[in-house]
Amino acid sequence: DAGITQSPRHKVTETGTPVTLRCHQTENHRYMYWYRQDPGHGLRLIHYSYGVKDTDKGEVSDGYSVSRSKTEDFLLTLESATSSQTSVYFCAIRRTGTEAFFGQGTRLTVV
Amino acid sequence: SQQGEEDPQALSIQEGENATMNCSYKTSINNLQWYRQNSGRGLVHLILIRSNEREKHSGRLRVTLDTSKKSSSLLITASRAADTASYFCATGGLAGGTSYGKLTFGQGTILTVHP
Numbered sequence A: 001d002a003g004i005t006q007s008p009r010h011k012v013t014e015t016g017t018p019v020t021l022r023c024h025q026t027e028n029h030r031y032m033y034w035y036r037q038d039p040g041h042g043l044r045l046i047h048y049s050y051g052v053k054d055t056d057k058g059e060v061s062d063g064y065s066v067s068r069s070k071t072e073d074f075l076l077t078l079e080s081a082t083s084s085q086t087s088v089y090f091c092a093i094r095r096t097g098t099e100a101f102f103g104q105g106t107r108l109t110v111v
Numbered sequence B: 001s002q003q004g005e006e007d008p009q010a011l012s013i014q015e016g017e018n019a020t021m022n023c024s025y026k027t028s029i030n031n032l033q034w035y036r037q038n039s040g041r042g043l044v045h046l047i048l049i050r051s052n053e054r055e056k057h058s059g060r061l062r063v064t065l066d067t068s069k070k071s072s073s074l075l076i077t078a079s080r081a082a083d084t085a086s087y088f089c090a091t092g093g094l095a096g097g098t099s100y101g102k103l104t105f106g107q108g109t110i111l112t113v114h115p
Helices: none
Strands: A004-007 A009-013 A017-023 A033-039 A042-051 A054-056 A062-070 A073-078 A087-094 A100-102 A104-109 B003-006 B010-014 B017-024 B030-036 B042-050 B056-057 B061-066 B071-075 B085-091 B108-114
Touching: A004 A087, A004 B003, A009 B056, A017 A033, A017 A087, A033 A073, A033 A104, A033 B108, A042 A073, A054 A062, A073 A087, A100 B030, A100 B042, B003 B030, B003 B085, B010 B017, B017 B030, B017 B085, B017 B108, B030 B071, B042 B056, B042 B061, B042 B071, B071 B085
Parallel strands: A009 A104, B010 B108
Antiparallel strands: A004 A017, A017 A073, A033 A042, A033 A087, A042 A054, A062 A073, A087 A100, A087 A104, B003 B017, B017 B071, B030 B042, B030 B085, B056 B061, B061 B071, B085 B108
16 A cells, blocks of 8 residues: 555644645655545645755645655644634655555545 | 546446446546445555557456547456445556656546445
């Protein structure tokens, strides 16, 4: 299953609080991605990374930041959570030239 | 905006029937991929077709790609109840290229196969 672990799997948080989601991989892949999934929108790319400390914005990056201080961990932070960030968040990895492998997702509810 | 648009949004069939899902996209692509998502789970890769390919098979799956029409179709033959899931097309470059392997997903087709 490509060794991807997302944590936490479920979280409820209050509006205005910071939240950090973690994606951990065990296979040393260079490319990592954070997507959010909402009804009617499919999956949309938030941020991605192409190496340690190399990150860039995706389609829906406003309100999110990321960090990758080591190959195996890619963190997604909501600086001040809003209700519009209630979603299911997926981390993905890719080996060069191949398909993406996805984690099991984190269901985040902002109340 | 979504690169891929899928049709139909939902499909309900009986076991043993074939299921066809369509995907249209807007810009030139390097490859097109199909993914499956069971309820509450992550996406699982099914098949990848490159822009210079017209058709590809994998088990009960058949994918076609028409770059002139910017469209693709996924056919699942002899469907089973276990095929019940959401199916997504995705376009984008391969990891290692200038697009950094980013994928753009369609909104998905919900397939229900009745026993």
